[in-house]
Amino acid sequence: MLVAHAVWHGGALCLWAERPGPHTPDGSGRHPHATADLTGTSYEPFTAHAPRITLDLLLPTTGGLPLPSPELATVPATVPETGEPELRPWRVPALALDPFAAMALLRHAEEAADVIPGTDLRYLGLVADTACDLVRRGRVLPALVREDGAPAARWRPVPDAGRVRALTEAMPPACRSAGGGRPAGEVLREALGGLADTVVRGTVPHPLLPPRRGKAPDPLPLTERWANALTGPDPWLSREPGDDLDGLAAELDAWAAAAGRPAGPLRTCFRLAEPEPTDAADAWRIEFALQSTEDPSLYVPAATIWAGGAASIADAEETLLAGLGRALRLFPDLSQALSGPAPAELRTGVAGAFRFLRQAAPLLAAAGFGVLLPQWAGRTRLGMRLTTRTQAEAGAVTSSGFGLGSLVDFRWDLAVGDEPLTEEELAELARLKAPLVRLRGRWVELDEAQLEAALDFLRRPRTGTMSAAQAVRAAVHAGDDALPLLEVDADGPLGDLLSGEADHRLSPTTTPEGFNGELRPFQERGLSWLKFLDDLGLGGILADSMGLGKTAQTLALLALERAGGRRVAPTLLVGPMSLVGNWQREAAKFTPKLRVYVHHGGARHRGAELAEAVAQADLVLTTYGTAARDARMLAEIEWGRVVCDEAQALKNSGTRQARAVRGIPARSRLALTGTPVENHLTELWSIMEFVNPGLLGPRSAFRERFAAPIEERGDEAAAAALRRVTGPFVLRRLKTDRSIISDLPDKQEIKVYCNLTAEQASLYQATVDDMLARIAEAADEAGRRGLVLATMARLKQVCNHPAHLLKDGSRLPGRSGKLERLEEICAEILGQGEKALAFTQYAEFGSMLQPYLAARLGRPVLWLHGGTPKARRDELVQRFQEDAEPAVFLLSLKAAGTGLTLTAANHVVHIDRWWNPAVEDQATDRAFRIGQTRNVQVRKFICVGTLEERVDEMIERKKALAESVVGTGEDWLTELSVAELRDVLRLSPEAVSD
Structure with a gap:
């Protein structure tokens, strides 16, 4: 078989x-x-x-x-x-x-x-x-x-x-x-x-249109050729001069969008009505009705229609019967009610009501029928309830503090909604084996899987003592679809944490002693949240959007724990190399009393010298690369805390640097990132595995329980569960939220459309023809992906400038529409006495642009890239921030897209796109952050009629799915089929300027 x-x-x-x-x-x-x-x-x-x-x-x-x-x-x-x-x-x-x-x-x-x-x-x-x-x-x-x-x-x-x-x-x-x-x-x-x-x-006759009378034109108009291709086996259209394919496609797309709205003002509706409390037979009713699709509150029961009470509704009886006939295929039980001339309801027992609730109702709703269920449906469920109480310390008058090692008394209960369930009540439910039961005056759904899970629950230890850490893990991992965790009732700090309301319950901590500055109210709340988790020995993710002062809040935490001269184990901060200087400057500015040691470079301390240097420091700064190389030495030191800045660097849990950083022991850990999820939810798991190892369970279990249902099916229940699980450990505020910060200027994003020159268009088409042929012949997937990425890179270089692709050192003027537009915009900005940041992802293009723009504009054009030494990098940032003279700061996106504060600029130009909204937003936030007093204009260059325009359209469509759907770089484009690639890469006539 x-x-x-x-x-x-x-x-x-x-x-x-x-x-x-x-x-x-x-x-x-x-x-x-x-x-x-x-x-x-x-x-x-x-x-x-x-x-x-x-x-x-x-x-x-x-x-x-x-x-x-x-x-x-x-x-x-x-x-x-x-x-x-x-x-x-x-x-x-x-x-x-x-x-x-x-x-x-x-x-x-x-x-x-x-x-x-x-x-x-x-x-x-x-x-x-x-x-x-x-x-x-x-x-x-x-x-x-x-x-x-x-x-x-x-x-x-x-x-x-x-x-x-x-x-x-x-x-x-x-x-x-x-x-x-x-x-x-x-x-x-x-x-x-x-x-x-x-x-x-297979249904519509071919051809669709009747034959013309008289002689037909040759060729036929586009609309006739298209109509003829709608039937028969061949869907292809021949292309003829003058065809407006895009115009016809746009009209048809608009038609489809309009057709997606609800069709017709009325639909057949089904309402499940529970038995009256006095009905010993538990007779359920499924009531038939007509309901308005535009205003669901307009509801006419079938009994009223058959009694002639719906005379104002044209064809009400016919509409109702037609709807019931269509519903019969999805809900066969309806046949019992359709034998009479005026069907108004279906009477059924508990089993039939449960079949309707669990099976028929979702199918009917998916097919466009109205479905009305009792308020308790899907809400009043059997589940678990965890109660913990902090143990008083024997012989102690006052508590010495609460931490993950503190002991708590716990009790697990079964509950229906917010009411605990006794063992006797559960035993009675198990005996009845009914899917819908009336318990304490209200109905509850109870399937066999729930009963089995509940009976298994009763066989486990349900009271005793455990550590606060075990209580946190139990609350995070407890529950499944059969027996969910309904409530956690805990006292003290643990209650604040497990309720997910610590940020709301805790009183803000004021600006601490030793912090040179004044924290804003939302930053004081962030400091309070950080201190709260730190007291528990738990890690957290401070995920405030770029520019809200994650650095300042972290330094305030270090100052707070050292107030009054308290001695505290040093904090190790790991970040990109580009941020080490920034942390040095910010520490000197906000916490001048903190002793800072930079562990980086060939002359860095090792062995006993490193241990001695750390012992004399409060804050040790290092890079991800150095941490990976010196992981063994760093792991031998007693750290009070490990902080990872731009923690999205840990999103791939299997990389050497992620493993190395996770292997450095510390009492608590903190991750700083404005983008905890750039591409996949497993990136959030990886960062959480750093801050609280083991809390979310194995990666495979996390993917099965959360990532796959949310990413692939948009499962709202799984998303809500994930928010509950991670909520206590993630603090996320957005600077666009006026309740958080009201004095940050506005950000205006503008798309600047550029044309290609004839030379660019010729190079573009030749590149497309060559690379598509090679992609189609690629023997393996790895080779195909490499060719796609190479194609994308070459075409973006063509859009930048022919000399960027050819790398022949040829002249720049007059050969690129994008360069011409960049000159105009920069000249306008400098003429207004203002400053601009200009980002490119290609260091070689930036090296070509810097001397050219400086000569054409007659003003300073600074240039920062990955090869810029740290001292020179700091000098460039300081010069740009402090000099009053208008200037353009040209930056490599990889080297300067994160960490830097460049609020002297109120213009940002993205010359070539990284095609990842999160990465572009991070770069923009070099200027759009706290300290910025002017509105920021962001310009994104796009060459019309090329892949740049089509990929931009794809990104805009995908933005609705998540804050950042596409991955870092262009890897996601390699998943496109050859047909999709051909459409994305094609050169349209409007691409070339006159």
Whole structure:
């Protein structure tokens, strides 16, 4: 018996089969269970003419072999269990079905007696059913798209947002195994679009338009050629002179956007009504009604409609019956109520009400029906409650302080909502085995998994004594979907921490003795929060946005703990090399009494000399590179605290520097970063693993519980749980929040569009043609990724200047639209007596620009890059900040994008884009930070009609998903298909200036 699997990849349904049998690892990377041979099976009629391909799939693996699918559960296990499964790539032979064969197979896959459809194939069958339903309801629109760079006429599905969400959440992981693991939403969009297009082409006659009378023009107008391509097997359009493809595509996109709004003023609605308290039979009712889509409060019960009380609603009865008929497929229990001429409600028992609540209601809501549930539904749940009380110290009149080692008495209880549950009550619930039960006058959902978890809970120790550290870990890790943690009731500092309200409950600490300056109110609250965690021996992430004074708050903490001459173990601060000088200056400015030692450079102390130097210091500054090289020496010193500035440097937990910094022991740890998440949530795990090791559990468990559900499905429940887990240890304030800081000027972002010269356009097109051909022929994924990144770099260099690409030392004037615009803007800024920062990611381009701009502008143009020595770097920053003369500061983005304070500038220019909003914002915040008194203008250069404009559009679309979705640099662009790359890289006619 074979198990059939399928993925939607490369615009086609790719089918493969899994067969049982003993296998041993052979190291070839070929899937030992896989076959593409379906000869002689019921699937052969659909696959007989399908070409064979090879897929690279990410599949769960253990013992060097891919795990068998659940459908082979009846087959004796042939894979040894050697630990937790991991995702590994496997080469799988498969068949690529044409659209019509794919649709036919998906509609009949479950009818075969000799092939078992896998969960992935059955899911795609559900997507095919959805496509058919959308076509039947007219929820498709014609579109004009680009595929492999060529225009194509396609039918675009217009599904309900709720239905898309439900399908996305229901997608099995196997459906996303192709292409290195793709987001569920992307896979669903491609599969649903391809299947809906196939259904329409198999339904609508060809051609769509009637034949013209008389002689037809040659060629036909674009709209007629497009309409003809909407039906029949060939979607491609020929390109003719004068075609306005972009205009037609824009009109069709606007049509699709308008169609996405709710269709029609009325919809059928279902309301679950619980039994009356006096009803001993517990009879539930599911009431039918019509509801307005524009104003859901306008609600007319079916009983009123049948009684003639809805005469003002045209066709009310017909609308209601039509809706009930459509709902029957999703909720078969409805058939019991539809036998009469005037269906108004469905009466059911507890089991039927629970089926509606858990199964039918989500499906009906996803399909666009109205669903009204009791207020307690999904809220009043069985869960755990943790109570802790701090133990009084025997014989002590006053407490000597509270820390992670302090002992607390604990008690675990079961609770429903905020009410504890007795063992007798739980035993009665277990005896009833009912999914909905009335407890203390209110209804509670209780499924079998919850009951099992609750009974298992009763078998564990539920009272006793543990340390405060154990209590924190217990609260962080307690609970799951079956038995969640509902409440933590703790007293004292531990209560403040576990409630997640420490920042709100604690009184702000005033500016401490020894701090030269005045902290703002929000900085005093930050200092109080830092002191609170430090007293507990816990680490934290100070994630205030750039410019809110994370350095000042940290120095204030060092001053506070040393007030009154107290002796405290030194603090080790690790940061990028570019920030060492900044910390020296800030310490001298705010905390002049602090003894600072810089551990960096070839002449740095080692061994006993290092220990002696540290003993004479309060603050030791070093770099990530030095910390990695001297990890063993630094680990031998007793540190009071380790602080990591720009802690996103630790986001990759497996790097040498991340491991080295985590290995330095200290009583507490602090991470400073304005971007705790640049790309993936596992970066947050990595930083948390530094500040509080082990608190979030293993990386794999964190990814499964939080990262995957949030990133791939937008799971709001998982996001809320993550906020609860990390909330006590992360303090995040934004300078755009006027309640935090009201006197920071505004930031105005402007996109400056530049044209290419004819020379640039010629180089651009030649680069695209050459590199796309090489990318298409790349033999392996690593080679392909390298070619994509090389292409991006070369094209950005072309957009900067031909001499930047050619590196031939040729002249600069008159050859670059971007350079011409940069000159104009800089001249205007200097003419106003102001200063500007200009960022480029290419040091070689900055070295070309600096002498050229200085000569053309007749004013100082400073230049800072990665090779600038520290002393020279400090001199340049001081000169720019203190000189009254207008100037331009040219900076390498990597070397100067973080840490520096350059508030003398009120203009920022991004010459070439790093294509990461977080990185660009960090660079902008060199000027837009506390100390800035003027509005800041930020200009981002974009060459029109090139990849710069299209990638900028992609970033703007993706910004809605997170503060920073794309990763550092351009790595995320390597995931684009060849067709997508061709569209991104193409040169449009408007790119070239006249």
